[in-house]
Amino acid sequence: MFEYAPAPESRDIVDLKSSYGLFINGEFVDGSGKPFKTVNPATEEKLAEVATASSDDVDRAVQAARKAFGAWSGLPGAERAKYLFRIARIIQERARELAVLESLDNGKPIRESRDVDLPLVAAHFFYYAGWADKLGYAGFGRRTTDGHSGANPRPLGVAGQVIPWNFPLLMLAWKIAPALACGNTVVLKPAETTPLTALLFAEICQQADLPPGVVNIVTGAGETGAAVVAHPDVNKVAFTGSTEVGRVIARTVAGTDKKLTLELGGKAANIVFEDAALDQAVEGIVNGIFFNQGHVCCAGSRLLVQESIQDELLTALKRRLSTLRLGDPLDKNTDIGAINSAEQLAKIRQLSDLGESEGAERWSPACELPAKGYWFPPTLFTGVAQSHAIAREEIFGPVLSVLTFRTPAEAVEKANNTPYGLSAGIWTEKGSRILWMADKLRAGVVWANTFNRFDPTSPFGGYKESGYGREGGLLGLEAYLDV
Ligand code: NDP
Numbered sequence: 302m303f304e305y306a307p308a309p310e311s312r313d314i315v316d317l318k319s320s321y322g323l324f325i326n327g328e329f330v331d332g333s334g335k336p337f338k339t340v341n342p343a344t345e346e347k348l349a350e351v352a353t354a355s356s357d358d359v360d361r362a363v364q365a366a367r368k369a370f371g372a373w374s375g376l377p378g379a380e381r382a383k384y385l386f387r388i389a390r391i392i393q394e395r396a397r398e399l400a401v402l403e404s405l406d407n408g409k410p411i412r413e414s415r416d417v418d419l420p421l422v423a424a425h426f427f428y429y430a431g432w433a434d435k436l437g438y439a440g441f442g443r444r445t446t447d448g449h450s451g452a453n454p455r456p457l458g459v460a461g462q463v464i465p466w467n468f469p470l471l472m473l474a475w476k477i478a479p480a481l482a483c484g485n486t487v488v489l490k491p492a493e494t495t496p497l498t499a500l501l502f503a504e505i506c507q508q509a510d511l512p513p514g515v516v517n518i519v520t521g522a523g524e525t526g527a528a529v530v531a532h533p534d535v536n537k538v539a540f541t542g543s544t545e546v547g548r549v550i551a552r553t554v555a556g557t558d559k560k561l562t563l564e565l566g567g568k569a570a571n572i573v574f575e576d577a578a579l580d581q582a583v584e585g586i587v588n589g590i591f592f593n594q595g596h597v598c599c600a601g602s603r604l605l606v607q608e609s610i611q612d613e614l615l616t617a618l619k620r621r622l623s624t625l626r627l628g629d630p631l632d633k634n635t636d637i638g639a640i641n642s643a644e645q646l647a648k649i650r651q652l653s654d655l656g657e658s659e660g661a662e663r664w665s666p667a668c669e670l671p672a673k674g675y676w677f678p679p680t681l682f683t684g685v686a687q688s689h690a691i692a693r694e695e696i697f698g699p700v701l702s703v704l705t706f707r708t709p710a711e712a713v714e715k716a717n718n719t720p721y722g723l724s725a726g727i728w729t730e731k732g733s734r735i736l737w738m739a740d741k742l743r744a745g746v747v748w749a750n751t752f753n754r755f756d757p758t759s760p761f762g763g764y765k766e767s768g769y770g771r772e773g774g775l776l777g778l779e780a781y782l783d784v
Contacts, residue, residue, distance in 0.1 A: 305626075308633040310411045314398045317405075320350040321496070323358055323520060324503035326365035327513025332358050334521055339496055342408035343630050343639040343674040351496050354519035359488070359528040362517040366459040366486040367534055369514030374456045374484035378434030385430030385482060387509040392423045395505065399498055403470055404630040406497040408639030408675070409593055411631050417592075418471045421755055425474040425773075428757035429482035432778055436483065439775055441784040454782040456484035457560055458536030461529040463550075464499075465542040466492035466641050467596035467697075473499050475761075475772045476539050477516060483781040485537065488517045490529050492542075494642045496520040527553070535559060537781065541598070544695075544721075544766045562770025562780045564598065564762055566695040567723030569744065570716035571601030571752060574709075575610045577728035581750065583617045586701070589726060589752040591625065591679050594640055595699040598767075599724035601752050603692060604681075605712055608705045615683065615703065622679050623666040637699060640675040649677050649698030656682050656691035661702070687718055695721070709734060713741045722764030726752045745771075 320336065322329040334353025341348055354362070373381070392399065399422075400414040407414075432439060437453040460480045464472035469491055480487050491499035499518050506516045519525055523546070530538050530550050540550050541564040554561045571589045573582045589601025606614050630638035640646040657663050661682040670676040681701040685692050691702045706712040716725055725744040727735050739747040745763045748754060755761070760771040770780050 305634045307629070309629060310401055310404075310631045310633060312401055312405060312631060315402045315405065318349060320352075321500045321520070322352045323354050323362070324500065324506075324516070324518040325358070325362045326517070327507065327511070329503070332521070334358070334525070337493060337522070339406055339494060341405050341674075342494075342641050343671070345673055348405060349497065351500075351520045353521040354490075354525045354528070356528040359519055359525060359532060362488045362519050363459055363461070363529075363532045363534050365514035366488050366517055369512055370458055370486045373486055373512060373515050376484070378436060378484075381482065381484065382430045382433035384509055384511050385426050385433060385478065388505060388511070389423050389426035389430060391505050391508055392419070392426060396423070399470060399501060401631065402501055403498050404638070406495050407466065407469060408630050408641050410635040410638045411633060412635065413593060418468060421757070422470050422474040425478045425757045429478040429778070433482040436778065436782065439778055441779060441782060454483075454784045457781060457783055458485060459534060460485045460487045460537040460539060460781065461532060461535035462487055462489040462539045463526040463529060463542065464489065464491055466495040467593060467598070469495040470498040470502065472541050473502060475541075475777075479772070479777045480537075480539075480781045481515065483778060485781050486515045488519060488529055488535070490519050490521065490526045493520075493522045530554065537561075539780070540564070544768075547768060560780070562762070562772065563768035564770070564772060565766060565768040567598045567600065567721045567763065567767050568603060568693065568695055568719045569599055569601050569721075569724040569726065570603045570605050570712075570719075571726040572605040572706075572712050572716060572728065572738070573607065573610070573614060574727075574729040574731075574734065575607040576730045577750070578730070579610070579614060579617055582614070582728040583621050585726060585728060585750070585752045586618060587621055587625070590701045591637060591699050592753055594638060594677070596641060596645070596697055597753065599746060599753065601724075601726050602696060602700070602702060603716075604701055604703045605706050605715055606703060607712075608707050611705055618681070619664065619666070622681070625666070625668075625679055627668050627676065627678065628671060637679060640677050640698060643675055645697065646675040646677060649696055649700060652691060652694060652696045653680060653700055656685070656689060656702070659689045659691070661685045661689055661691060687715060693719065709738065713738060717741075717743050720766040723762075723767035724748070
């Protein structure tokens with residue numbers, strides 16, 4: 302492996318404040334709950350104190366959103382689009398600042414926040430800005446003889462949105478951009494461990510002169526999220542996170558007329574056939590499970606490899622894993638950053654230990670972990686049986702479970718043998734096999750000879766316990782419209 306001198310991105314570009322308030326009705330205000338601290342998971346250094354929104358604060362935010370809804374939804378789509386385009390451009394202008402802040406608060410490598418998250422965040426705002434004045438032509442509702450929709454579909458009202466910590470700003474973009482384009486107003490709760498880029502986004506809303514109340518950001522823990530979801534004046538709930546909390550939210554919303562989309566966990570199969578281009582597949586496997594420390598709901602956490610190439614593939618994969626650089630997330634050479642929190646690290650450790658005690662064989666490359674912060678080495682398990690917890694449960698860390706198969710039919714059966722159904726990957730030279738497999742895999746997204754590719758035009762979402770509803774593309778608009 303080449304040795305590289307450290308190439309740290311400067312954090313001077315970020316103006317970190319010692320404390321942050323809630324963003325309600327276009328202003329930063331105090332929260333009435335007990336403030337919490339957010340830390341840099343790579344160093345455990347406290348970054349800032351952040352306000353906690355009580356249920357009264359959430360109520361104020363919902364009222365502000367309700368008040369703003371009339372004027373915002375009444376604007377011509379082209380006017381709403383101007384704000385969204387403006388926000389998209391400011392995000393591009395301030396991309397470096399946002400990327401550094403994201404890496405500081407989340408622990409993800411700057412290469413990923415800079416080259417993946419931020420471009421996608423801007424792309425989402427550009428994409429949905431483009432739709433804001435074309436909703437009547439998006440194919441929803443009754444069609445007239447000239448092929449146009451009979452009436453403009455209507456927005457739903459106030460959207461309550463709760464997002465996780467793995468892609469803090471990107472999940473915000475997936476939620477806020479389509480909601481606003483359709484004429485809704487929002488109250489968004491970021492995850493407790495990663496609130497800072499959402500609060501910088503609030504500043505961007507001010508900079509873009511977005512009318513007060515159209516976007517409200519309430520920080521806090523799970524109770525704040527629960528208050529957003531349960532608020533009687535919220536018309537639409539959008540949640541990304543664990544299946545467990547998704548269930549709680551579905552119960553809260555049941556019996557109300559709130560519209561709900563849930564984007565939950567996954568345990569995706571990444572399936573490699575013997576005719577696949579192996580070096581390419583190795584890159585795809587690495588990207589599938591070690592991108593963002595494996596904190597990815599659609600991560601390819603189960604590698605299904607055809608038995609005939611198991612040894613060859615694992616040798617190549619181990620060689621490749623030995624070249625991954627783990628360390629300072631702000632270093633531009635870093636491939637694997639920090640685990641987002643002590644709790645998540647404990648969960649990864651517990652499930653990995655369970656894998657070993659259930660009889661799977663654990664392997665990690667030689668890799669020195671920093672003394673401070675939350676770290677876990679890239680890990681793979683061989684000899685994994687379908688009954689093992691590491692083959693069934695979402696680990697949400699840099700841990701790959703390797704299983705084998707002999708025939709395509711067996712691959713399909715094993716891939717679908719999961720309560721989840723968010724994504725899958727297929728590696729083969731044969732186009733006909735890709736189509737045959739894609740047709741049979743119960744997964745919302747199926748990648749062929751690639752993995753973890755995202756695009757705002759492409760809908761994303763799951764089957765079974767991975768949730769319901771779609772985000773992205775035209776279907777992502779539908780989730781925010783009364784059609
Ligand atoms: P959660 O599902 O608990 O968190 C997601 C968001 O929901 C956070 O903003 C959280 O707030 C909030 N929340 C928590 N409880 C409630 C509630 N009762 N009502 C409304 N909102 C609530 O995920 P965790 O962060 O606890 O992670 C646990 C596990 O979930 C991970 O180990 C991973 O397996 C999985 N996960 C899956 C994700 C995915 O995209 N599929 C994303 C994140 C996690 P707060 O941050 O304060 O807890």
